[in-house]
Amino acid sequence: RAMVFVLSEAGKPIYSRYGNEEALSSTMGVMMALVSFIQSGDNAIRSIYSDDRKLVFVQQGPLVLVSVSRTLQSEQQLRQELLYVYYQILSMLTQVSITRIFERKKNYDLRRLLAGSEKILDRLLNLVESDPGFLLGAVRCLPLPASQRDALGALLQKAITPNLVFSILVAQSQLVTAVQERAVIEECRLEPTDLHLLLNLIGASSAFQAGEIWTPICLPRFNPDGYFYAYISYLDAECTVCLVLLSTDKESFYAVSDCKKRVEEAMRTQGSLQVLSGGLQSPSYSVGQVGVPGYPGELPPAAPVHQRQLSSSPSPELEGPYCSEEEQQRLFDLYHYLHSRIHSTSRPLRLIYHVAEKETLLAWVTSKFELYTCFSPLVTKAGAINVLTKLLRWIKKEEDRLFIRYPPKYSTTPNPGKGTKGGRPDGAENGFFAGL
Amino acid sequence: MDRSLSSLPPPRRKAMLKKNMASRRTPQQEAGSSTEQTYVYKVVLLGTTAVGKSSLAFRYVKNDFRESMPTVGCSFFTQLVCLETTTMKLEIWDTAGQEKYQSVCHLYYRGANAALLVYDITQKATFARAKLWLRELEREFLHDEIVIVLVGNKTDLAAQREVPLEEAEEFAKSKSLIFMETSAKSNHRVTEVFMAVACELLKRERQKEPTHQPQPWKKSCVDLQEPSNPAKRCCRS
Ligand SMILES: Nc1nc2c(ncn2[C@@H]2O[C@H](COP(=O)(O)OP(=O)(O)OP(=O)(O)O)[C@@H](O)[C@H]2O)c(=O)[nH]1
Ligand SMILES: [Mg+2]
Numbered sequence: 001r002a003m004v005f006v007l008s009e010a011g012k013p014i015y016s017r018y019g020n021e022e023a024l025s026s027t028m029g030v031m032m033a034l035v036s037f038i039q040s041g042d043n044a045i046r047s048i049y050s051d052d053r054k055l056v057f058v059q060q061g062p063l064v065l066v067s068v069s070r071t072l073q074s075e076q077q078l079r080q081e082l083l084y085v086y087y088q089i090l091s092m093l094t095q096v097s098i099t100r101i102f103e104r105k106k107n108y109d110l111r112r113l114l115a116g117s118e119k120i121l122d123r124l125l126n127l128v129e130s131d132p133g134f135l136l137g138a139v140r141c142l143p144l145p146a147s148q149r150d151a152l153g154a155l156l157q158k159a160i161t162p163n164l165v166f167s168i169l170v171a172q173s174q175l176v177t178a179v180q181e182r183a184v185i186e187e188c189r190l191e192p193t194d195l196h197l198l199l200n201l202i203g204a205s206s207a208f209q210a211g212e213i214w215t216p217i218c219l220p221r222f223n224p225d226g227y228f229y230a231y232i233s234y235l236d237a238e239c240t241v242c243l244v245l246l247s248t249d250k251e252s253f254y255a256v257s258d259c260k261k262r263v264e265e266a267m268r269t270q271g272s273l274q275v276l277s278g279g280l281q282s283p284s285y286s287v288g289q290v291g292v293p294g295y296p297g298e299l300p301p302a303a304p305v306h307q308r309q310l311s312s313s314p315s316p317e318l319e320g321p322y323c324s325e326e327e328q329q330r331l332f333d334l335y336h337y338l339h340s341r342i343h344s345t346s347r348p349l350r351l352i353y354h355v356a357e358k359e360t361l362l363a364w365v366t367s368k369f370e371l372y373t374c375f376s377p378l379v380t381k382a383g384a385i386n387v388l389t390k391l392l393r394w395i396k397k398e399e400d401r402l403f404i405r406y407p408p409k410y411s412t413t414p415n416p417g418k419g420t421k422g423g424r425p426d427g428a429e430n431g432f433f434a435g436l
Numbered sequence: 437m438d439r440s441l442s443s444l445p446p447p448r449r450k451a452m453l454k455k456n457m458a459s460r461r462t463p464q465q466e467a468g469s470s471t472e473q474t475y476v477y478k479v480v481l482l483g484t485t486a487v488g489k490s491s492l493a494f495r496y497v498k499n500d501f502r503e504s505m506p507t508v509g510c511s512f513f514t515q516l517v518c519l520e521t522t523t524m525k526l527e528i529w530d531t532a533g534q535e536k537y538q539s540v541c542h543l544y545y546r547g548a549n550a551a552l553l554v555y556d557i558t559q560k561a562t563f564a565r566a567k568l569w570l571r572e573l574e575r576e577f578l579h580d581e582i583v584i585v586l587v588g589n590k591t592d593l594a595a596q597r598e599v600p601l602e603e604a605e606e607f608a609k610s611k612s613l614i615f616m617e618t619s620a621k622s623n624h625r626v627t628e629v630f631m632a633v634a635c636e637l638l639k640r641e642r643q644k645e646p647t648h649q650p651q652p653w654k655k656s657c658v659d660l661q662e663p664s665n666p667a668k669r670c671c672r673s
Contacts, residue, residue: 092536113536116485116506207505210494211530215509216540230509250543257512 002069002078004085004125009062010107014114015085015121034066047075058082061095062102063110072333074340077135081128084193087220088124091197092117095224120204127200130332135339136370139195142174144279146400152272153177153408159262163249164412165228166190167259170242171276173203175404182409190407194219198230202242208232209239212260214253217246231256235264241276331359335372338363342370353381362388476525477637479630480545482569483554484562485533488589491620492554493530496630501621507532510544517634524634545573550583550633557588557617558596563604570611583636588617591624 006015034048034057048055056078058065065082073081090098093113101108128134156167156179165184169176180190198217202208216227229252231245243263245256267273322328334356342349342365354361360375362384373391375384395402481489490504490511497513511530516523531537531544545551553569555562566586573584586608588599601617608615614632618625 115536116534117536119505201508205505205508207490207507207511210490210498210504211511211513211528213509213511214544215532215537217509250540253512 001129002067002071002073002081002125004082004121005066005068006085006089007064007066008102008108008110009064012107012109014063014110015089015118017122017125054078056082058086060086061099063089063098072337072340074337074344076343076345077336077340081125084124084128084134084196085121087193088121088197088200089114089117090220090224091194091201091218092120094218094227095220120201123204124197124200127196130329132332132335132372133192134196135332135336137192139175139192139199140173141402141404142171142176142276142279143282143398143401144176144275148272148275148279149177149404150408151270152267153179155263155266155270155272157408157410158266159259160410160412161247161252161255161259162412163247163252164245164256164259164410165248166244166246167410168195168198168244168246170199170202170244171280172240173199174280176241176276176279177404177408179408179410182411191219191221194221198244202232202244208242209234212257214256216250219246229253229256231260233260235267236273236277240280241273331374334359334361334374335363338372353384360384364388474523474525475637475641476527477549477634478527478529478547479550479552479633480529480531480548481552481554482531482541482545482566483533483552483587484556484559484565485535487533487554487556487559487562488620489533489552489554490530492552492587492589492618492626492629493528495620495623495626497528499623501623506534509537509540515630517631519634519638522638524638526630526634542576545576548577548582549637550585552585552587552629552633553613554587554589555599556590557599557604558590558593560598563588563599567607570613580640583614583633583640584611585614585616585629585633587629588615590619590621591617592619592622 002017004015004017005013007013034055046057052070054067054069054073054075056067056069056075058079060083063086065086067078067082069078098110101110101113131140133140152169156169156177159167165181167179168190169178175195178190178195198219201217207213211233213230213232215230215232217230218224218227227250228246228248229250231243231247231253233243235241235243243260245259247256322331334354338352338354338361341352341354342363350365352361352363354363355377357377359377360379362371362373362375364371364373369392371388371392373384373388375387379387399405481493483489485506490507491501493511493513494504495501497515507530509532513528513530515526515528517526518524529544529548531541551569551573553566553573555566557563570584570586573582586604588601588604604617605615607613614636616625616629616632618629620626
């Protein structure tokens with residue numbers, strides 16, 4: 001797996017994956033030399049290739065992120081991975097405050113502020129490397145009959161209070177539904193990246209399992225400089241179903257907590273918790289369900305990001321030869337490789353038919369979906385296409401259950417257009433909200 | 437948490453502006469019973485990370501101890517306390533001690549009626565930090581506006597003690613704080629801390645509203661003299 005380091009411009013270690021920074025001080029020494037080298041002159045180094053390794057550098061403001069990798073991941077993907085790490089740091093501190101800190105003191109030790117956050121970054125990197133959602137820029141959603149998902153959405157739509165902008169229901173890190181304030185304009189929908197960061201933050205700590213949490217949080221893709229105030233509370237004793245309410249008003253804890261009570265109440269009368277636990281227990285979907293005699297291990301399409309819908313990607317249960325962790329990882333590495341080929345900046349592709357050692361892979365990107373599949377090594381091209389067609393037909397039929405296609409909305413500002421500064425993230429002059 | 441809480445009507449929160457701060461201590465009529473009053477108090481836990489604030493809150497509310505992770509932002513709990521004839525609802529704000537949250541802490545302690553300044557008796561630096569918290573609270577609150585308790589946690593680790601009992605006691609006395617040593621792990625005096633807070637809050641409430649306290653008693657006197665109307669007798673069951 002890739003080694004990842006975060007350093008300050010002054011060369012101070014901030015984070016290192018695998019082991020503490022002190023123990024890695026010799027590596028850090030080399031890093032620091034490289035970092036100063038990167039910064040000298042306008043020609044910043046972006047990557048270094050050696051026989052068996054890639055070194056990729058990303059500089060973001062006063063932070064330098066480095067990845068050292070031996071895997072099949074492309075430079076582009078490693079860069080993306082580093083950006084995720086950067087964004088996760090922003091989600092806790094915001095960009096302005098990091099900039100301000102280093103302006104004031106160039107050799108500030110940012111670990112003081114990130115103490116205890118290593119777990120969050122470790123977990124993020126593990127997810128990036130194993131959750132296809134990160135690869136596809138989509139959030140995994142819990143398969144649920146459309147009527148039930150709609151009912152839950154409607155329920156969130158009713159439990160609102162001024163300055164609430166996002167209501168998100170999650171079951172074991174899978175998105176159930178997400179409702180957003182109508183005034184949030186098109187370009188600034190809840191980004192899958194932000195949702196990934198938020199869910200990772202919640203999943204990384206058991207601290208969310210006691211009491212009701214009220215905490216500032218930054219969604220860096222939405223606005224890297226502003227804080228939302230997040231209300232986070234599990235709705236069941238087993239801590240599987242989690243409600244996240246994001247408000248722009250730091251004083252609104254009681255009002256938002258009251259929304260949760262209403263959600264809880266309505267879910268109780270509708271028996272929603274049982275519905276969700278049912279959804280969690282049934283496997284996301286299996287190749288058998290699709291009714292194709294194919295090879296297990298398909299990654300199904302993600303709803304396209306450019307449609308600006310909250311995209312979501314279910315994944316089938318991996319079966320057969322892909323039950324072991326190593327084999328799954330190997331498969332993901334192959335998917336990563338296909339992804340990098342498809343999205344190559346110099347020579348992007350729409351379709352790849354790749355015959356590997358132990359399997360045959362097929363990746364396909366259209367304006368509507370992105371699909372990665374894996375077949376037995378003995379499959380013929382015609383056979384693979386035939387299976388794909390069946391798979392796509394099945395997905396089309398099940399679309400409403402597998403994907404969140406039209407996230408519902410609500411309006412919490414009673415008088416949109418009448419310039420109160422209501423719906424603005426704290427400390428942000430971003431103008432992201434329409435009509436405010 | 438008390439199940440009956442969810443059936444309470446949404447509390448009416450009368451904002452009383454004091455020194456620009458909204459104080460939310462508001463007596464409420466509880467649904468069903470006409471005479472009983474519920475006071476709502478905001479109690480905030482402050483202190484360095486890992487001194488055991490969340491463990492204390494968890495011990496008090498759930499009577500349990502488990503390995504906990506650093507709090508993110510703030511955790512909110514409620515607990516009902518019955519003292520004599522009064523029901524009090526303590527709203528416990530368990531703040532995060534990590535440095536990255538320092539800039540938002542004022543958000544959590546604003547309008548608090550009581551503060552627990554928690555330190556770890558095995559870490560001298562955490563005691564110093566508790567003193568700094570005290571200074572900050574003294575700047576933000578009037579003396580009689582907030583009940584402050586100094587809490588030395590982790591007495592089960594007495595062998596590693598760095599903060600002598602006498603020193604903390606002495607300090608608390610000089611600042612007229614309530615002082616107690618606790619262990620969330622071995623359940624030593626945790627409930628006592630919160631009960632001390634509740635008692636002090638109630639005491640101050642009664643000093644402030646001298647008419648309030650004798651009321652039930654006066655009423656029962658009247659009732660006794662009016663045998664024709666026994667239903668009105670003040671009887672708390
Ligand atoms: N031995 C002992 N350990 C304790 C006691 N109370 C808490 N701890 C341990 O101290 C560590 C920190 O406890 P927390 O309750 O999470 O500390 P906190 O003050 O809430 O920390 P932040 O949320 O980061 O501010 C945990 O490992 C607890 O198990 C105690 O009374 N005795
Ligand atoms: Mg805590």
